[in-house]
Amino acid sequence: MADTATEVATEPHTGPVEFDVTEEQQELRAAVRRFCAEQSDGPAVRRHMESEHGHDPAVWARLGRELGVLGLAVPEELGGAGAGLVEQSIVVEELGAALLCGPVLGTIGLALPALVASSAGPLRDELVPSLVDGSRTAALAAPERAGLFDPHAITVGAVHAGDGWELTGVVPQVVDAAGADLLLVAASGPEGIALFAVPGAAEQVQTEPLTTLDLTRRQATVRMREAPARLLAGADEIDAVLGHAFYTASALLAAEQVGGAQHMLDVTVAYAKERLQFGRPIGSFQAVKHRLADMLVLVEHARSTAQHAAWALQTGSDDPFLATSIAQATCSEAYYRVAADAVQLHGGIGFTWEHEAHLYFKRAVTDAALLGGAEIHRDRIAAAVLDHVRATPGVPPVADGRA
Amino acid sequence: MSTATDAARVEEVAGRVVADHDPRRLPVQEFLGACFDAGLSWVHFPDGLGGLGVSRGLQASADAVLQSAGGPVPFRLNPIGYGMAAPTISEHARSPELARSWLRPLATTEELWCQLFSEPGAGSDLAGLATSAVRDGDTWVVNGQKVWTSLAHRARWALLLARTDPDQPKHKGLTYFVLDMEAAGVRTRPLRQMTGQAEFNEVFLEDARIPDEHRLGAVGDGWRVAMTTLMNERSAIGAGGAERGSGTIADALALWADRPHRRTPVLRDRLAALWTRSEAQRLTSARARRGVASAGSPGPEGSVAKLVSAELNQDVYEFCMDLLGPESTLYSSYEVRRDGREADWRGAVQQRFLRSRANTIEGGTSEVLRNILGERVLGLPGDLRADAGKAWKEVPRG
Ligand SMILES: Cc1cc2nc3c(=O)[nH]c(=O)nc-3n(C[C@H](O)[C@H](O)[C@H](O)COP(=O)(O)OP(=O)(O)OC[C@H]3O[C@@H](n4cnc5c(N)ncnc54)[C@H](O)[C@@H]3O)c2cc1C
Numbered sequence: 001m002a003d004t005a006t007e008v009a010t011e012p013h014t015g016p017v018e019f020d021v022t023e024e025q026q027e028l029r030a031a032v033r034r035f036c037a038e039q040s041d042g043p044a045v046r047r048h049m050e051s052e053h054g055h056d057p058a059v060w061a062r063l064g065r066e067l068g069v070l071g072l073a074v075p076e077e078l079g080g081a082g083a084g085l086v087e088q089s090i091v092v093e094e095l096g097a098a099l100l101c102g103p104v105l106g107t108i109g110l111a112l113p114a115l116v117a118s119s120a121g122p123l124r125d126e127l128v129p130s131l132v133d134g135s136r137t138a139a140l141a142a143p144e145r146a147g148l149f150d151p152h153a154i155t156v157g158a159v160h161a162g163d164g165w166e167l168t169g170v171v172p173q174v175v176d177a178a179g180a181d182l183l184l185v186a187a188s189g190p191e192g193i194a195l196f197a198v199p200g201a202a203e204q205v206q207t208e209p210l211t212t213l214d215l216t217r218r219q220a221t222v223r224m225r226e227a228p229a230r231l232l233a234g235a236d237e238i239d240a241v242l243g244h245a246f247y248t249a250s251a252l253l254a255a256e257q258v259g260g261a262q263h264m265l266d267v268t269v270a271y272a273k274e275r276l277q278f279g280r281p282i283g284s285f286q287a288v289k290h291r292l293a294d295m296l297v298l299v300e301h302a303r304s305t306a307q308h309a310a311w312a313l314q315t316g317s318d319d320p321f322l323a324t325s326i327a328q329a330t331c332s333e334a335y336y337r338v339a340a341d342a343v344q345l346h347g348g349i350g351f352t353w354e355h356e357a358h359l360y361f362k363r364a365v366t367d368a369a370l371l372g373g374a375e376i377h378r379d380r381i382a383a384a385v386l387d388h389v390r391a392t393p394g395v396p397p398v399a400d401g402r403a
Numbered sequence: 404m405s406t407a408t409d410a411a412r413v414e415e416v417a418g419r420v421v422a423d424h425d426p427r428r429l430p431v432q433e434f435l436g437a438c439f440d441a442g443l444s445w446v447h448f449p450d451g452l453g454g455l456g457v458s459r460g461l462q463a464s465a466d467a468v469l470q471s472a473g474g475p476v477p478f479r480l481n482p483i484g485y486g487m488a489a490p491t492i493s494e495h496a497r498s499p500e501l502a503r504s505w506l507r508p509l510a511t512t513e514e515l516w517c518q519l520f521s522e523p524g525a526g527s528d529l530a531g532l533a534t535s536a537v538r539d540g541d542t543w544v545v546n547g548q549k550v551w552t553s554l555a556h557r558a559r560w561a562l563l564l565a566r567t568d569p570d571q572p573k574h575k576g577l578t579y580f581v582l583d584m585e586a587a588g589v590r591t592r593p594l595r596q597m598t599g600q601a602e603f604n605e606v607f608l609e610d611a612r613i614p615d616e617h618r619l620g621a622v623g624d625g626w627r628v629a630m631t632t633l634m635n636e637r638s639a640i641g642a643g644g645a646e647r648g649s650g651t652i653a654d655a656l657a658l659w660a661d662r663p664h665r666r667t668p669v670l671r672d673r674l675a676a677l678w679t680r681s682e683a684q685r686l687t688s689a690r691a692r693r694g695v696a697s698a699g700s701p702g703p704e705g706s707v708a709k710l711v712s713a714e715l716n717q718d719v720y721e722f723c724m725d726l727l728g729p730e731s732t733l734y735s736s737y738e739v740r741r742d743g744r745e746a747d748w749r750g751a752v753q754q755r756f757l758r759s760r761a762n763t764i765e766g767g768t769s770e771v772l773r774n775i776l777g778e779r780v781l782g783l784p785g786d787l788r789a790d791a792g793k794a795w796k797e798v799p800r801g
Binding site: 017018019020269272273280281283284286289290292293294296297300301302303304305307308326329330375378379381382385386389390391392394395396397398399400401403 | 648653654656657658659660661671672674675676678679680682683684686687689690693707710711727730733734735736738750751752753754755770772773774776777778780781782783784785786787
């Protein structure tokens with residue numbers, strides 16, 4: 001230990017700096033973008049979203065096995081790539097730009113981080129690798145309010161049964177639960193609230209698919225009646241485990257919002273250059289040009305805050321509560337605004353089923369509502385930075401009408 | 404390329420400067436002179452011109468050391484000098500000796516600078532300006548009127564853009580000069596602004612003479628040189644505070660803390676939104692700085708920062724006024740000060756509020772900046788232009 005400490009101390013300025021973009025990161029982005037262009041172009045997205053489980057398990061498995069991009073933030077000793085959340089968020093951003101159908105939020109955003117944060121053990125070792133290689137998928141069924149675990153809203157009970165446990169209860173609106181191989185379920189037991197692993201295919205588990213506004217991201221109601229369960233994280237651990245999961249999901253969701261917003265901006269800019277009215281490209285009209293400039297500003301702001309959230313969680317350089325709320329408040333608003341403006345600037349074609357804009361618009365609406373909307377994150381920010389501030393010497397002078 | 408060794412060197416040099424020249428004890432000019440001699444004024448400038456020839460991104464490291472030891476923020480003392488004149492001089496001055504003779508007193512703030520660009524007939528359409536410069540042997544004779552010139556009444560030198568060929572289309576006939584504000588034929592008249600103060604001026608040029616040596620860049624190449632100035636102006640204006648909660652938003656937070664009885668849930672949400680936007684902008688500037696650090700000079704992204712910080716300033720002070728309620732209707736004094744303390748941003752909140760209305764006009768209006776973002780960053784087609792291809796003298800003006 002002492003050796004390591006000296007080594008670190010005598011080597012200043014060598015680590016990466018926030019917002020640096022490494023060559024590896026550029027390659028990673030390009031690889032995922034290429035993959036999405038081949039496997040998840042417009043027609044494929046429509047095929048996948050209308051399929052039984054709302055995604056193509058083969059495509060998901062290739063993301064895991066061939067590209068190895070599902071477990072970038074999972075430590076190597078657990079079978080992940082050990083790269084970090086910054087890298088994982090680059091991947092999620094590109095998946096969001098392509099609107100790739102798959103359990104991005106359920107598996108990469110929530111379940112894997114929950115597993116990583118749980119204490120070591122054979123159960124964890126058993127569950128993580130198949131999620132990382134994409135052969136299995138997972139969802140998290142734990143109540144959340146504005147991106148924070150809400151233990152008061154638990155609707156599932158756990159009782160001892162032989163070596164293991166049995167869960168009974170109903171969890172509404174679980175993202176990516178339909179067809180998930182693994183459900184991580186928060187339930188209330190004799191020793192308090194704990195997190196359990198439940199096989200999605202067990203006959204005591206019923207996932208009832210819901211019709212969602214955003215067809216590219218499914219939700220389901222999960223009903224359990226004496227479903228077999230194994231304990232993953234006990235009452236003493238669950239806050240830390242789910243805290244880590246929800247913070248990570250918030251940062252990754254923000255990255256996804258950046259990807260979608262950037263894509264909508266790109267598509268709209270391209271359209272504004274080619275669509276002619278009054279004998280000129282509509283992008284030469286200032287009403288259009290200025291709106292696009294504002295969209296650019298929103299995307300740039302969103303990108304900065306999303307990257308900061310991932311960096312803050314990865315390095316511990318900022319309060320995770322604030323960093324994720326800043327990102328969520330900014331990115332939710334940005335993606336919605338940009339997608340709405342994209343519809344507007346396309347005119348009639350932007351309102352059609354055929355055009356891709358509505359798919360992104362619906363994702364933007366959903367992403368903004370998931371893990372807390374902009375207002376609720378601003379409320380959290382206000383609680384952190386405004387409610388307890390005390391008067392400081394830096395108060396600017398206020399004129400009182402006397403010279 | 405920013406390397407670890409350069410970063411260590413900058414910090415070490417800065418550490419030595421504050422050790423040998425305590426900014427808390429020395430006169431400001433002496434301290435800033437030491438910074439210049441050590442190469443810390445603009446670290447990316449060449450040796451001998453106030454720089455160390457390292458990446459521009461390392462300026463932040465130098466400033467952090469100098470300012471945490473109690474050093475001033477030099478940009479505030481000579482804003483046009485530090486932000487715009489210095490990069491233009493270092494890039495375009497005819498000789499290093501000449502550059503040095505301007506840069507050192509600029510850096511120490513003994514000599515302030517101003518910018519003679521805008522004219523009554525040429526604001527957003529800067530390239531349409533009419534002030535003429537006619538060659539007479541080794542000197543140029545300048546005639547015309549400039550307007551809105553900040554600090555002209557205190558400046559020793561001016562960056563001047565003038566027309567040297569009225570027969571060319573507007574962008575092609577311009578040449579860039581450094582003008583001695585003490586030269587014969589230069590007359591400055593204060594212009595009062597809505598705050599009551601007169602930070603800016605009209606400047607009349609009547610047969611003012613400039614030695615050819617004080618020309619920056621080639622004859623007819625003034626527009627390109629002016630671009631160096633404008634890009635730096637916009638990124639300097641938009642640079643903002645490096646720390647969370649610093650900059651204009653600090654005023655709003657401090658007032659919020661100081662007036663708990665004025666709080667309402669609606670104001671609370673507005674302030675949280677402003678705080679979040681400030682934070683997003685702060686992070687975006689940090690990201691742009693990392694970009695500048697690798698690209699070398701500010702790109703059009705500087706225009707994002709300028710646009711956002713101008714509108715954010717206005718929104719922050721609108722919030723402050725709403726928080727103050729009845730107090731917001733009072734003012735300190737509309738009497739003109741000319742004692743060097745006329746800067747509106749030092750005034751009361753109500754005065755800062757009035758001053759913020761200029762933020763979206765000065766240094767390029769927000770409309771023009773949105774054009775720039777649309778055309779230069781997003782690559783959208785330009786507007787239809789009534790003056791395209793025409794000789795400057797044939798373009799209607801008014
Ligand atoms: C406080 C302050 C300090 C200043 N300091 C200096 C200084 O030191 N040196 C200096 O040279 N100048 C200075 N200026 C001048 C400033 O750069 C100009 O005021 C600015 O460029 C706008 O020009 P204008 O005032 O002629 O307005 P105009 O260009 O006449 O603009 C009037 C309105 O028309 C809009 N408009 C114009 N063209 C377009 C277009 N193509 N598309 C859409 N809208 C358009 C503008 O956005 C604006 O709303 C200062 C200004 C202020 C307010």
